[in-house]
Amino acid sequence: MITIQNLRKSYGKLNVLKDVSVVFDAGRIVSVIGPNGSGKTTMIKCILGMVLPDGGDIKIGGESILKKHAYRSQIGYMPQIGRYPENMKIRQVIGMIRDIRKDVKQVDEELIGLYGLKEMYEKRMGALSGGTKQKVSAALAFMFNPKILILDEPTAGLDPISAEILKCKILKEKKKGKLILITSHIMSEVEEVADEVMCLMDGQLKFHETIESIKAQTNEERLSRAIAKIMNEED
């Protein structure tokens, strides 16, 4: 569904992505892992067209997305740190995005209900805690039934119950044949929800394999140990 070919991006002298090529298929949950600053968020922002790559190509459904915008109707994005206009209320932010996306008839409000956002509708975005902002981001990402979901460290600021709600939602959406990209540092969580793991290191693709094959290769029961083993072997 998403094909990335020789993606390159640098900020000044810093090469963040060095010829990354990878293919993601529909109906899978792919976990993007890697140390801090390995280019995970940059890759995601390239897919979203927020960061413009220096070279290479990104295709969704066979069509290049560079310099286009209509394709973003297929993507639901939950940023790592949601930044919202501070003086808008939750109701206004959600209302505005719905107003912009009027073409979508079926609106999925499940997360708004589960997170009890309606009770907080009149609160200003600037007054919200980090976790509540994350809930708003999650609700917006899932709202328009996108074919692709991109979640950048979705559970980082959430309490355990809210994180559990989100995980259930992710697994539910996967059953509908959606592609879900998740970046995360929590290996137990990756093991729980993901089918495949893609590892970025210093802007290069280290490996991209299913969880079973990683475990089989390393003879380890737990994913975190398996990945640690792969990393250490290379050194």
Place this chain on the structure above:
Amino acid sequence: MNKIIKYVFYDIIRSKIMIAYTLFLLLLTIGLFNLGGNPDKAILSLLNIVLLTVPLISIVFATTHFYNSYEFMELLVAQPINRTRIFMSEYLGVACSLSGAFILGVGLPVLLFGASLTGLYLLLTGVFITFIFVALAFLASVLTRDKAKGIGIALLVWFYFALIYDGIVLFILYYFSDYPLENATLAMTALNPVDLGRIIVLLNLDVSALMGYTGALYKSILGSVWGIGLAFGLLLLWILVPILSSRRIFSRRDI
């Protein structure tokens, strides 16, 4: 496009600065008209104050608004909307609301106390100056990510057009006073939208007779319909060049 402008308007109207700006202009204009008695004189004083404050307020307000709307734009960029559309909506939203405040604050009293062609030119000039300085503000804002730096650049731009430029022109006129400078002055005027606006209005007042040979030249060139058209054309160019170049920068950079 309209939908996004609607939300930009909504955001600006709530900030109260716009109301204060309208009231300031309203009080200033009514005060000046009641002070002099002669409406031409009032328009002249008004012109001088408007040409100093309107660019300053437009450029500072637009720059701070742009940086404060960064989150808003970030939110929209992930949606299926063209980036240039987001940018132009922001521009039109800010420029139109500032112009609206100007028309309300200055236009209404002018209509009441001294409706004339000169008054109309003053209004038109003010609206053009607003659009120009909002465009310059957006250019300053896309050049740097740092808010303090952006506002610094914006203030410098205002300082240049409002004060420094006139200083340079005076210096040139004084230094080369032995040479015929009429055409050169005319060209130099075109390079500063504030001066251009000033001359458009001045030429419609009797005071233009006081400006000597250069004034006569201005009158012969800018006094005709053609000349006025040319002057407004130049002002339009002053809007288009900065806004189109900043739009280009905005659509080609990382968010």
